[in-house]
Amino acid sequence: MSAAPSKDFESPAAPTAPPPEPEARLLPVAWLQGEGSFSSQLLTVWQQYFIAFGMFAVTTLLNLWLQRWIGYQTIALVYLLAVVLLALFVGRGPILFGTALTALGWNFFFAPPAFAFNIADTYDNMMLVIYFVVTLTVGHLTTHLRAQRTLEQERERRTAALYQLTRELADAADLDDIFCKIIRQVGIFFKADVALLLPNTNLPVELSPYTASVWSPKEKELNVARWVYDNKQPAGRSTETLSEAEGLYWPLVTSKGSAGVLALRGKSKCELTVPQRNLLENFARQIGLILDRQRLRDAETNVRLLAESERLGRTLLNSVSHEFRTPIAAITSAASGLQTSGSLAPTQQKLALEIESACARLNRVVQSLLNAARLQSGHMRPNLDWCEVSDLVQVALRGVGNLTAAHPLETRIDPGLPLVKADFVLMEQVLVNLLINAATHTPLGTTIEVAARIAGEELILEVADRGPGLPSDQLDRVFDLFHRAPTAKPGGTGLGLAIVKGFVEAQGGRVWAENRPGGGAIFKVKLRVSEKPDLRMEDIL
Amino acid sequence: MNTTVTSPILALVVDDEPQIQRLLTITLEAAGYRVTIADGGKQALVIAAQQRHDIILLDLGLPDLSGLETLKRLREWTQTPILILTVHDSETEKVQALDCGADDYVTKPFNTAELLARLRAALRRANRGRDEEPVFRFGDLEADLSNRRVTRAGQPVMLTATEYNLFRLFIQHAGKVLTHRHILREVWGPNYQEKTAYLRVYVLRLREKLEVNPAAPKLFLTEPGVGYRLAES
Numbered sequence: 175m176s177a178a179p180s181k182d183f184e185s186p187a188a189p190t191a192p193p194p195e196p197e198a199r200l201l202p203v204a205w206l207q208g209e210g211s212f213s214s215q216l217l218t219v220w221q222q223y224f225i226a227f228g229m230f231a232v233t234t235l236l237n238l239w240l241q242r243w244i245g246y247q248t249i250a251l252v253y254l255l256a257v258v259l260l261a262l263f264v265g266r267g268p269i270l271f272g273t274a275l276t277a278l279g280w281n282f283f284f285a286p287p288a289f290a291f292n293i294a295d296t297y298d299n300m301m302l303v304i305y306f307v308v309t310l311t312v313g314h315l316t317t318h319l320r321a322q323r324t325l326e327q328e329r330e331r332r333t334a335a336l337y338q339l340t341r342e343l344a345d346a347a348d349l350d351d352i353f354c355k356i357i358r359q360v361g362i363f364f365k366a367d368v369a370l371l372l373p374n375t376n377l378p379v380e381l382s383p384y385t386a387s388v389w390s391p392k393e394k395e396l397n398v399a400r401w402v403y404d405n406k407q408p409a410g411r412s413t414e415t416l417s418e419a420e421g422l423y424w425p426l427v428t429s430k431g432s433a434g435v436l437a438l439r440g441k442s443k444c445e446l447t448v449p450q451r452n453l454l455e456n457f458a459r460q461i462g463l464i465l466d467r468q469r470l471r472d473a474e475t476n477v478r479l480l481a482e483s484e485r486l487g488r489t490l491l492n493s494v495s496h497e498f499r500t501p502i503a504a505i506t507s508a509a510s511g512l513q514t515s516g517s518l519a520p521t522q523q524k525l526a527l528e529i530e531s532a533c534a535r536l537n538r539v540v541q542s543l544l545n546a547a548r549l550q551s552g553h554m555r556p557n558l559d560w561c562e563v564s565d566l567v568q569v570a571l572r573g574v575g576n577l578t579a580a581h582p583l584e585t586r587i588d589p590g591l592p593l594v595k596a597d598f599v600l601m602e603q604v605l606v607n608l609l610i611n612a613a614t615h616t617p618l619g620t621t622i623e624v625a626a627r628i629a630g631e632e633l634i635l636e637v638a639d640r641g642p643g644l645p646s647d648q649l650d651r652v653f654d655l656f657h658r659a660p661t662a663k664p665g666g667t668g669l670g671l672a673i674v675k676g677f678v679e680a681q682g683g684r685v686w687a688e689n690r691p692g693g694g695a696i697f698k699v700k701l702r703v704s705e706k707p708d709l710r711m712e713d714i715l
Numbered sequence: 716m717n718t719t720v721t722s723p724i725l726a727l728v729v730d731d732e733p734q735i736q737r738l739l740t741i742t743l744e745a746a747g748y749r750v751t752i753a754d755g756g757k758q759a760l761v762i763a764a765q766q767r768h769d770i771i772l773l774d775l776g777l778p779d780l781s782g783l784e785t786l787k788r789l790r791e792w793t794q795t796p797i798l799i800l801t802v803h804d805s806e807t808e809k810v811q812a813l814d815c816g817a818d819d820y821v822t823k824p825f826n827t828a829e830l831l832a833r834l835r836a837a838l839r840r841a842n843r844g845r846d847e848e849p850v851f852r853f854g855d856l857e858a859d860l861s862n863r864r865v866t867r868a869g870q871p872v873m874l875t876a877t878e879y880n881l882f883r884l885f886i887q888h889a890g891k892v893l894t895h896r897h898i899l900r901e902v903w904g905p906n907y908q909e910k911t912a913y914l915r916v917y918v919l920r921l922r923e924k925l926e927v928n929p930a931a932p933k934l935f936l937t938e939p940g941v942g943y944r945l946a947e948s
């Protein structure tokens with residue numbers, strides 16, 4: 175057993191050693207300086223030896239007094255008791271010292287012949303040896319137990335510190351609160367100035383101290399921080415990397431990569447011990463997890479807000495739509511009911527028909543307004559699925575009904591067109607609007623042509639008329655909301671083409687207008703068809 | 716219609732709008748129906764349980780219980796034909812309603828004649844047994860399901876197995892809207908429910924083989940965003 179104390183685990187030699195406390199506290203603990211401990215760590219080695227000697231002296235005096243009533247063998251037990259008590263306070267070296275002193279003391283003062291080191295009786299010699307061994311063993315065990323307890327306490331306190339940090343951060347309301355708490359808690363735990371270096375959003379990434387930081391590292395130090403941020407490795411003081419730096423830089427790593435760097439500048443000039451380093455590592459990991467959680471929470475809040483606004487918009491749209499459509503439905507139903515009742519005079523019959531067609535027109539306007547509102551709100555979600563082009567054109571022609579009755583219609587659909595991924599309902603509306611637009615703005619009797627063909631990777635749908643065409647400065651502007659070409663005939667809302675544009679673009683396509691050679695306008699819709707349907711040959715039988 | 720019916724057809728109208736309630740009552744009563752009104756889904760469930768109706772007209776936008784939920788609960792115990800009243804651009808809702816067992820839908824604002832025709836068709840389908848009438852006729856097209864024979868103007872039309880299966884499904888539900896998913900599930904199997912491409916290809920083929928003018932189909936009608944409907948003979 176060595177008397178050199180500095181390597182013992184309860185040794186007080188290293189000034190930065192974490193001073194254990196008698197009780198684990200949930201309150202922040204000063205790590206760099208011992209506080210409020212009564213244990214040996216507060217006593218220097220020499221003080222401990224002095225205590226051991228003092229104990230010996232006092233016990234010897236006591237024993238000399240007790241000697242009158244008890245035998246010299248019982249005296250040994252009193253010495254043993256004293257050494258055991260001593261073991262509660264001092265380290266191994268002083269215990270060994272105390273044991274030796276008491277053994278010699280017993281030998282010298284009490285074992286016959288008294289006041290001499292030689293022992294007459296074999297029995298007493300034996301007793302001396304046994305006393306020495308027992309005392310040493312008991313002393314050693316006691317010290318060992320105490321050391322164990324100290325370790326336990328230290329571990330417990332580290333856990334408590336981590337728990338404290340986690341709880342503080344978990345209670346944080348938002349990211350700013352989290353950052354402030356990190357800076358404060360880490361500062362308290364490690365008795366250090368703490369800065370939190372966060373990346374900016376631009377590229378290249380630059381780190382700058384968060385506003386609540388206690389200190390701000392200089393330019394050169396920031397480079398160290400930058401290295402830490404990029405490599406996700408700690409650097410600076412108390413590490414193997416760039417250890418000449420002023421501060422210690424520890425990365426805060428989340429599942430999405432580095433979130434920032436924790437910079438510590440110790441108030442005293444001492445290094446971190448291994449347990450402190452471990453604790454800091456745990457802190458950093460915990461902070462990373464909490465930042466991760468906060469990021470997810472923020473994302474979730476955003477999604478919820480978005481969904482909420484979408485829901486509100488939809489509710490509003492639905493109720494407005496309901497309020498318009500219910501009376502329209504009632505009038506349509508009543509007007510058509512009148513016609514089918516069969517009891518109307520021819521004039522009344524015609525009037526009922528007029529009511530019905532006016533209602534149909536009103537319904538189209540409401541529909542257009544609702545579509546425009548849907549587009550404006552940005553909540554357009556095309557339902558892309560495989561569409562067959564000839565079917566699409568045919569359904570659109572059916573949807574237009576008698577609105578194009580005054581115009582001869584020509585359709586030219588290339589045979590063998592592939593299936594196209596598009597929203598059937600939106601595309602139908604696009605074609606219907608283009609057809610109605612053509613029918614409204616061209617003289618009666620002029621032909622309207624609908625064509626579909628493939629050009630490379632794109633499907634091109636065309637609606638062409640033989641009307642007056644468009645002034646060249648209007649070719650783009652006709653698609654603007656509520657815009658009507660100055661040459662346009664009265665009628666129309668300025669919504670139809672805007673909806674066409676919105677619907678086509680919502681599906682990733684493009685629409686534009688051109689003037690045709692030979693007079694008239696042509697509207698072209700282009701949709702990508704790069705995706706091919708996944709059809710297995712064995713299923714196509 | 717009202718002249719041939721001995722006992723009036725009982726119709727349950729489920730709609731929360733008094734104006735629509737009144738109009739449907741007038742229209743349906745004029746056509747010989749007897750009408751019961753329910754203001755909401757819960758009331759509809761109670762009334763439907765108390766009295767057997769021949770047909771139910773169900774608005775999808777109800778205040779208390781959603782139309783869809785009402786439909787599901789009704790379908791738990793009754794096979795009474797259900798016609799959905801809905802608005803434009805609610806294709807998803809229509810598809811859901813049809814998949815939940817609705818027989819057909821009418822989009823508001825609807826024409827009275829169209830509504831009555833749909834009601835008649837739904838009633839006819841409900842009264843017709845499923846395997847009755849093995850021969851389907853449309854113009855000069857004739858399909859004899861018992862002999863698996865399809866002819867046009869007396870000339871046999873060759874259909875592949877899948878084409879025939881698809882056509883047969885349409886015939887079995889003539890006049891009824893079939894959703895894409897429904898058709899794909901029945902003809903190709905549950906794993907093909909989302910593979911609309913197959914359906915598009917086969918409908919195109921059937922039109923080419925069976926329609927008089929495939930560019931303007933009269934038999935295989937597209938219901939945009941919902942599915943297909945086979946016109947009734």
